[in-house]
Amino acid sequence: MSSDGDELVFLPLGGSGEIGMNLNAYGFGPPDERKWIVVDIGVTFGREDQVPGVELVLPDPSYLEELREDILGIVLTHAHEDHIGALGWLWPRLKAPVYATPFTAALVREKLREQGLLEKVPLTEIPLKGGLTLGPFEIEFVTLTHSIPEPNGLAIRTPLGLVWHTGDWKIDPDPLIGETTDEAKLRAMAEEGVLAMVCDSTNVFVEGAAGSEADVREKLTDVIGRCTGKVAVTAFASNVARVETALYAARAAGRTPCLVGRSMHRIYNAAKGVGLLQDAPAIIDEDDAVDLAPENVLYLCTGSQGEPRAALSRIARGEHRNVVLRDGDTVIFSSRVIPGNESAIHDLYNHLLERGVDVITADDHFIHVSGHPARDELKQMYQWARPRIAVPVHGEKRHIREHMKLALELQVPEALAPNNGDLIRLAPGPAAVIDEVPAGRLYVDGASVVHAEDEALRDRRRLAAEGAVNLSLVLNAKNTLIGGPTASVRGLPGEDEEEMELAIEQLEDAARGAFSKLNQGDREDDDAVEGALVRAVRKAAERIWRKRPLVDVTVMRI
């Protein structure tokens, strides 16, 4: 099957500090004739402190883009945004057919429809436990458990061995929706021989096991049952089992559930569409929920991460059209704090508490479980799959390193700690990084997809910190100043109008002074005029404000 010169390689491409998280690829063949499959194609969310105005961060697929003729398919493991969210933005660069199980496919279709790509992207639904063959890759979907319906690992068989790509997983003995982990399949794979396991590292620092959705159902039902006043529950909308729990708990407490927030509705509809949530109670519209007595309503809201535009933040600020919470009401966070969101979430707690609303979190009661494997689950997976090579992915460098150490402790013969962009040869021979390829970030900025290092973003950071000065002047054919210089400023402080006028005069004086020192030759040259005036005005601004604004000079000639 395998001919001389064939290699099996793995390429993690992240869009963030996390490694191998948003986009992965496998290649097979001799170096100059490799065929590729892409596994997942997701986003990370922009940290506003890094790039204001940017809401989505994408992995830079430029390496794969150049060899797109050799990409046989894009295979999606599950429907979380960090695994599918970049498809609409990056598919036009890769143009390969897409494969996903039904629930994932339903959410992908809706996403493609919104971006006007539905007719263009060939999307094939693969049944749960199904498979497909793409050139040298035989791919089998293996049922796991996670925090979303239809989480799949991929058993990827090649002439040089079997790679077990776990995707995101945990071991939930009672996931409520979907089957339990396909342990028999994992044991069978081990018998067959697993060359390499590419595995989730998110919770490698967490002892024990993640815990079960079934336990959360029991506790959340209990907590909601003891509430008086209105209740709002916030959870990740994509966790359909959790959504079902909230809906069931509402019924048990004599409350009518009401969905608040766009993605709640989106996921609810997708779940219904694939036959889930059949026994859940009917939901009520926001407009109608207003008429319910406080003890008869349960709001299920987006915004557990303190996202400023999400339902819960708007409610906490008193800006929501239909949902008003006050003294005696309760907000239940059936969620975790995603690192980086601590401040936003604490602000959200504080705003709710200021209204007299009680806040209940997973610190108070067992009302959330993670979707990722803690250490005991990782150990179990290594015992099941018994890979020859451990390739930790889906974590920051500190997680990857810890996971590598754990794998070596568990007697896995080889383990790597990859970086994004490392081209890793898995076979033949010992696993090794054989090349490094570009693995930067792209940002979605309005309608544009730009490189992280784009000048526009650099300028915006500078504008944010330092402000701007604009200066215009008019020169005639003899290079005589016949209008201006006229300065205007943005983002620079002034005590009052008078102080600001004085500052602007100083800037204009500085520009006039600099112009007067230019000789005729320089005055003919726009670049020379601009350069001299920019320097003079920046210096004046530093003197006035102790800031270094961006200075733009427009030379008009008539």
Add this chain to the structure above:
Amino acid sequence: MSSDGDELVFLPLGGSGEIGMNLNAYGFGPPDERKWIVVDIGVTFGREDQVPGVELVLPDPSYLEELREDILGIVLTHAHEDHIGALGWLWPRLKAPVYATPFTAALVREKLREQGLLEKVPLTEIPLKGGLTLGPFEIEFVTLTHSIPEPNGLAIRTPLGLVWHTGDWKIDPDPLIGETTDEAKLRAMAEEGVLAMVCDSTNVFVEGAAGSEADVREKLTDVIGRCTGKVAVTAFASNVARVETALYAARAAGRTPCLVGRSMHRIYNAAKGVGLLQDAPAIIDEDDAVDLAPENVLYLCTGSQGEPRAALSRIARGEHRNVVLRDGDTVIFSSRVIPGNESAIHDLYNHLLERGVDVITADDHFIHVSGHPARDELKQMYQWARPRIAVPVHGEKRHIREHMKLALELQVPEALAPNNGDLIRLAPGPAAVIDEVPAGRLYVDGASVVHAEDEALRDRRRLAAEGAVNLSLVLNAKNTLIGGPTASVRGLPGEDEEEMELAIEQLEDAARGAFSKLNQGDREDDDAVEGALVRAVRKAAERIWRKRPLVDVTVMRI
């Protein structure tokens, strides 16, 4: 002593989400003749995601500024920046004499010297356990323990009762530097009768007790002793006991200590100046430390919070002139993660790990203790002081609320959960909020101190997210367009130069079109011209980029 109409009031003024943290005031007298003392005058550090370019956040003292004739003094409890850091910026608005114990006074003096205020601000040193009388306020400094030398609570005696203002504290049975908590004094105050206790809420969610600096000394010495290669320890410079621990541990491990980072040197010198660190080993300059063998050096660095310009971040990025860490070296974080800094600190860990440096944190070993009281210590303090009224401060709303609940559980008769700006009457009668006064934030922006809602900051946020378009045009006396419109853009993305030129042409076309539709009357009016062109250009920009830039139009008339 007290005449009819006298009231004792407390006013917490925070500069942040934390309440009663950075600036507090006490007033005594009839409402229209109150005399005031200010307790502490500190900063919070700007969250860069909120206001780019702003490094310091100050409490807005405008209420106190208006009655500054009646402010008898500014009393400082201890030298942490969140208690003294605003003095240089706000003293010119309050102009009251300042009182502090020697170590605090030494750091304040240096700060005032840097800001050119040393000669202007009357600063009186109060000995430890000393006191002073300011009008109706008899103030006694009470020795506590915290994470800095000379932490004082204030016993404030007035004709209407004794207020026990704790400042920041813990109960450290062996603080290494300074005396232990003055328990006898606290018990004596209880006998005398404590009207109100205004108390630190930082760690109200933490069970147990903070733990002792002495235990950290033992463990840190042990951890450092087992390191091979270079060692860098990062800790808060102001924790002189911890600095001493690192210096002693270096000596025990045969390492010469080297201070890296400006505030390390500043605090080290201030500590030496008041007679601390006398037995510590000599330190070596950065330049000289380069010549030491890896196993013979210990760097003591600033930057435990991932501050991008601090020593440790520069080392982690490989940008430090003298300190290079690599495979086999160790960085020890003898510190905690301050909420809001999680992402920056995790990035710092990841950068160090990428260089092969081992990272040891307080999660791995007992190498940090908090300076604030956990629940058992709070309970102990309430047992010692037995106040009639509990006024929790120094925490977010969620801490304040929890602390209030705890106080009521401990059978304190009255407890409040104040907001910044609440004017609270402590006596006579039951404690109550009797007024709300302005309590916003000020930002230090370059040389200016601006209000949080300042237009300049609003514009900068907009510039950061949306970019800018500038447009200039020249009109003659007949209002005919004789130059421009010339557009330039900042912070808006373009695939290449050609695309950008095309975009600029579209903006100029939009402006030209809008101008052509104006009648003669409008063309005479700069505001009308600007208004029409701004609208047209913004619309064009939205079409091109799906962004809403700030548009500035300059009309030049010749």
